[in-house]
Amino acid sequence: MPRVRRDVWKLDQQPWDDVLLWYARGVNELMHRKLVERTSWTFFGAIHGFDRSVWTDFGYLKSGDPLPSQADQEQFWKQCQHQSWYFLPWHRGYLAAFEETVRKAIIGLGGPADWALPYWDYSDSNNPNALTFPPAFSAPTLPTGEPNPLLVDRRFGDGTGQIVLRPDDVGLNALKETRFEGSTAGGSTGFGGVRTPFSHFGPRSANGRLERQPHNVVHSLIGGRLPDGDPQDPRSYGLMSMPITAALDPIFWLHHANIDRLWESWLKRSPSNVNPADSAWLTGPADRRFAVPFPDGTTWIFSAADVVNTKSPRLDYVYESTTDPFGGADLFALRAERLGAPAGVTDRISPEARVTEPEAELIGTNDETLRVQGDVVETRLRMDSDVARRTMNTLRVRPEAFADRFAPDRVFLNLENVSGVNDAAVLYVYVSHPAADAPETMVGAVGFFGVREATAPDEGHGGNGITESLDITEWVDQLRSAGVEDLDDIRVRLVPRTPIHPEDRISVGRVSLYRQGS
């Protein structure tokens, strides 16, 4: 029987259900192991990311601490896959090794053999507590009075001193995506990310949709930054804000269990949502193999093919719930209706005739680099009218079109070369159009998790920052059905969700609009 990963907010007792109490004891056990041990808390943290000077400053690396062998560091450390189609499979294998390691520790302490990692479903709109930080992670002590290993100092939240998420932080529009693999060409970055080699940060980077939100946003909002901390100094930031320290916070594993669960939800919500069949994804990356230590002393070399089934022997888990946040709605039919098609007409169109071509094309841009210094920033987009008209034409519903094919364009707002030094920043993105009566619409949130590294000219991104692509198709559909024929003069507003200072040097190199379609 596979073990069941349960929702932390649905555990029987709050805050200290047995699942969390044993997690705390297991974590404590791992924290007492030395960095050179492959099953230690810090070794697992370094598998995600490692930086000698920041770890030393934070007290995770003490002078005189021996480091693991060069071979161990090369094989295991600094593997975290971001801005990549390996984001989901790599983190799944990583979590499995961690879960098994904690479980072994728990069993050694007399705990249950079927213990499984809980997850935090912050997006559950049916649960009034969902957005609240699970209290077991901020309690000073365990029920026994011992210090609580799940509590870490370096967790600063959104700057208000507490960690409470908002519904807009954790929206699940990513699950509306129809393709796993996306591209960096301006259109969809895919549910699971863009094709890359081994990607511990690369130069042309874009976050996959699930990775951008809720993943990045939650990282930034939990880790946060000291309210009066020096923006340039990594020591001002919380563990969860930076990839080099994120996995040292015990909440990391519950956050990632939830992201992993959302992958299952996405696959389940529609039969056309499928993982890549490409061998480069299934068996890659070819340039460096994923490797994680298991507590029996073995090393598991894995690729996506080894983790696509959560009931496979190495993983052996299921989730308590993988409910579709959209209640099974046929989003394609909803879109056709939104554009004015008669209800039910889409039933005639085969799944193959619904797929939008993945080629992306620029429609328009703003004409300035935006500097976000704390206040709301607004910019206007200028369009190439031919391309904009073509896009709007594909949204026109013609009855005869439903005979064989209905593949209206999708439209994406790109924030290009997003850079800065504040990994804890979160921006809300709003769009509006002067011709439409509708109020401006929020189209997504952007979390700056990893942006500092992406901005450094001597790190993997080559200083280019990150390019974000937000799906604004629904909003454009609404413009179209309100009778708007062109896209001229779209306004984009970037609204800081967290405190941002001029010294954060946050900028967006270009804001652009792309169409994706044949």
Place this chain on the structure above:
Amino acid sequence: MAVSASTVRAADRHLRRLWFGLTTEAGPPLLAVSLAGLVLVLWTGGGNSVPHRHAAQRVLDVPAAGAWLLMLVAMMPPLLTDAVSHVWTRSLKRRRRRQVLLFTAGYGFVWMTAGWLLVSGVARLVITFLPGLLAAPAAVAVAALWQATPAKQACLNRCHALPPLSAFGLAADRDVVRFGMATGGSCVGSCWALMLVPSVINSAHAVVMLAAMAFMLAERQARCRPAAWRIPFRRR
């Protein structure tokens, strides 16, 4: 010298990343241009780029410039996959070809200017003042020295830059020419010394050129890292 397992792994990693870069996005067409350039280099007799010691001291040496241009066409396109993909995807579709041409013009202008200085300047000096047998070792020594400097790594890091580009009108042309020249500048800074080696070697010119090219490609695929003094030709 024994080759350690970790060196073999690192080389293998480079080759596989290289393969990834050359097979995605703008990789295949650029590789085709490069191969065409290589064929021309071989067909024209190995691209004897530096005039012999007693050749006329002309300011503009057309055959030498032609040979240099061929060498650029053969060696540089695979280094530009990210930059060309960036120009292509971030430009309006109706302007894509034009923008790539303008990028290439900016890039080529910088390299041709650098080539003129290198070939008629540095390489000629080396050949003129050093006995034939010492020219090649001298060029290798210069290359090794440059490889060790922080400036070299800073240039190599800047080769990865993909700046925002204007989409409309003259601003679009200006930005993409500027991007081409900036990429050319970083590329010259990173590779000039390595290009010197095939330039002074007349025998087995094509083989040396291919070796330099392979090294430059591997270097370009590797991650950026802090600019610092380093042991040349070594990644860690």
